[in-house]
Amino acid sequence: MEYITTTLGNLVHQTAFFSLTWGNVVMIAVACVFLYLAIRHGFEPLLLVPIAFGMLLVNIYPDIMLHAEDAANGTGGLLYYFYKLDEWSILPSLIFMGVGAMTDFGPLIANPKSFLLGASAQFGIFAAYLGAMAMGFSDKAAAAISIIGGADGPTSIFLAGKLQQTALLGPIAVAAYSYMSLVPIIQPPIMRLLTNREERKIMMKQPRYVSRLEKIAFPVVMAIIVNIFLPPVAPLITMLMLGNLLRECLVVTKLSETASNTLLNIVTLVLTVAIGSTMAADTFLTTDTILIIALGLVAFAFGTGSGVVCAKLMNKISGGRINPLIGSAGIASVPIAARVSHLVGQQESRNVFLLMHAMGPNLAGVFGTAISGGIMLALLS
Numbered sequence: 001m002e003y004i005t006t007t008l009g010n011l012v013h014q015t016a017f018f019s020l021t022w023g024n025v026v027m028i029a030v031a032c033v034f035l036y037l038a039i040r041h042g043f044e045p046l047l048l049v050p051i052a053f054g055m056l057l058v059n060i061y062p063d064i065m066l067h068a069e070d071a072a073n074g075t076g077g078l079l080y081y082f083y084k085l086d087e088w089s090i091l092p093s094l095i096f097m098g099v100g101a102m103t104d105f106g107p108l109i110a111n112p113k114s115f116l117l118g119a120s121a122q123f124g125i126f127a128a129y130l131g132a133m134a135m136g137f138s139d140k141a142a143a144a145i146s147i148i149g150g151a152d153g154p155t156s157i158f159l160a161g162k163l164q165q166t167a168l169l170g171p172i173a174v175a176a177y178s179y180m181s182l183v184p185i186i187q188p189p190i191m192r193l194l195t196n197r198e199e200r201k202i203m204m205k206q207p208r209y210v211s212r213l214e215k216i217a218f219p220v221v222m223a224i225i226v227n228i229f230l231p232p233v234a235p236l237i238t239m240l241m242l243g244n245l246l247r248e249c250l251v252v253t254k255l256s257e258t259a260s261n262t263l264l265n266i267v268t269l270v271l272t273v274a275i276g277s278t279m280a281a282d283t284f285l286t287t288d289t290i291l292i293i294a295l296g297l298v299a300f301a302f303g304t305g306s307g308v309v310c311a312k313l314m315n316k317i318s319g320g321r322i323n324p325l326i327g328s329a330g331i332a333s334v335p336i337a338a339r340v341s342h343l344v345g346q347q348e349s350r351n352v353f354l355l356m357h358a359m360g361p362n363l364a365g366v367f368g369t370a371i372s373g374g375i376m377l378a379l380l381s
Contacts, residue, residue, distance in 0.1 A: 023281030024059040031056040031276075044181040050269055051174070054079060054276020065277050082274035086169065087161045091271040092154035093239045098264030099366075100219070100243025101256050103334065107359035109214050110207040113314070118364025120310035121330025122372045124149035124303025128295045129376075135291055141165050143376040144172055145292050149299025150369030152332035153177045157271070158236055159373045163380060170278035171289040175296035177275075183336045186297075187304050187328050188344050194308045195324045199315065200348040202323040204357050212248070219245040222367075233374035237367065304328045307361065329358040332369040338362040 034052035038045040058065050058079065065083065068076035085091045108114050125146045132142035144165040147156045156176040160169045179186065192200075219241035226237040246256040278284075311327025325345050329337040338358035345352035 019062065020060075021281060023285050027059040027279060027281045027284065028056060031059070044177075046268065047177050047181070047272055050272035051177070051276040051279075054273040055279040056276075058277045058280045062280060065280065079274060079277035082270050083277060086157055086271060086274045087166055089158050089161050089235060091267050091274070092158040092161075093235045094267045095154045095264065095271065096236045097239040097243035098259050098267065099334070100240040100245075101247050101260035102264070103244060103247070103363065104215075105218055105244060105363055106210040106215060107207055107356050108363040109210045109218055111357070111360045114360030114364045115367070116314065116364075117307055117310055117327050117330040117361035118366075118368040119330075120327070121303045121307035121361070121365055122150065122368045123306040124299040124301070124331075125369070125372045127302045128299030131298060132291075132295055135295075137288075137291075140380050141168060143380055144168055145295055146299060146376075147369065147373055148172060148176045148179065148292070148296030149303045150332045150365065150372065151176065151180045151183065151300060151303075151337070152366065152369045153180060154271075155236060155332065155369050155373050157275075158233075159376065162232070162377055166278075167283065168288065168292065170275065170284055171292040172296075173275040174279065175293045177272075178293075179296060179300045180333045180336065183331075183333050184340050184343075186300060187337065187340050190301055190304045191308055191325055191328050191341075191344055194305060195312065197348060199312065199324050200345060201352060202315070202320065203349075203352055204321065204323055204326075204354065207356055207360075212250075215248040216245070219248065230371060230374040230378075232377035233370045236370050236373075240366070300331070303331050307331070311361075323352065323354055323357070326354055326358040326361055329362040330365045330368065331362075332365040334362050334366060335359060337365070 031052045034048050034055070037043040038048035038052065064077040064079050066077040067080055068074055070076075128149050129142050129146035132145045133139065137145065140163040144156070144160040144163050145168065147159050150156075153173060153176040156172050157169065160166065160172050165172075223238050223241040226241075227234045230237070243256075243259050246252050246259055307327035307330035308324050309327070310330075311322060311324040314327075315322040315324055323345060325341045329341045331337050338355055338361075341358035342353065342355040345354045
């Protein structure tokens with residue numbers, strides 16, 4: 001009888017009920033809300049469903065994230081190895097390759113001036129860096145947090161891993177991906193505040209035709225330039241350019257399709273589950289998380305505003321030929337930010353078509369965010 005009682009007692013104590021805290025209960029509830037929003041209302045389901053599920057698992061069964069060095073048999077939990085792929089920057093780099101394989105850089109090649117708008121939208125990153133430093137974060141933590149302003153999830157994860165700020169990876173990733181999905185809500189009020197109706201109604205000329213040779217040469221030239229001048233971010237930009245070369249050379253169609261579809265989906269699934277698994281109650285429910293999310297919003301808003309202001313200046317210099325709305329697309333959220341620029345213009349006049357014009361700054365923003373991260377890596381590593 002004593003044996004049965006002891007065995008049953010051991011079984012009961014192995015359940016999650018004896019390790020749950022109020023913080024775990026809160027995070028489980030948050031995970032369920034995220035799942036509801038994703039499934040019922042279609043709120044970024046490709047990102048939110050795996051993130052929420054990883055969050056749910058780690059708060060019920062913490063050992064699923066058990067580090068290998070803490071395990072009695074030297075074998076870590078399943079999601080620990082998913083997380084290590086994030087920490088080693090493997091998954092963000094593979095995502096960049098998939099994005100490159102599905103992206104047409106023609107609008108950026110057709111209008112190289114778009115690089116100026118992509119660069120100007122990065123001022124939000126440096127504003128957030130200064131703000132984070134003022135709030136008491138270390139220089140490396142401030143740098144990792146500031147990249148949220150570029151609305152680029154993979155780059156945020158990449159930089160956090162390179163700067164060894166893995167303790168902040170969960171809040172940073174959640175903030176970055178959240179603001180990526182909230183672009184249609186956050187940006188339009190800022191765009192309208194900084195422009196007048198006449199500026200928003202400016203119609204732009206059709207971008208020039210970009211030849212196949214230009215599209216093939218672009219990823220090769222960019223890869224060479226980045227590897228020479230910005231080696232800290234070479235893994236991201238090189239993989240982005242490799243994916244784009246697969247797309248544009250037209251001789252490796254199967255590789256291009258695999259990179260842009262199957263591989264990208266698998267990597268996104270693993271990465272987002274790993275992000276969710278970092279959101280355990282004891283590390284996520286902190287004051288730092290609130291500060292990180294607030295700083296990310298400030299950086300995002302500041303980047304949007306600086307891009308619009310730069311576009312207004314370019315419009316003045318060009319004699320009124322550039323619609324300032326395309327400046328807001330200088331963040332790295334492709335193609336959502338470009339679509340928002342187009343929709344805000346359409347609300348002013350049905351004759352305003354800005355999508356292809358806005359794609360130039362939007363694609364430049366991908367480079368801008370990665371280069372900003374490279375500068376910080378070079379200064380702080």
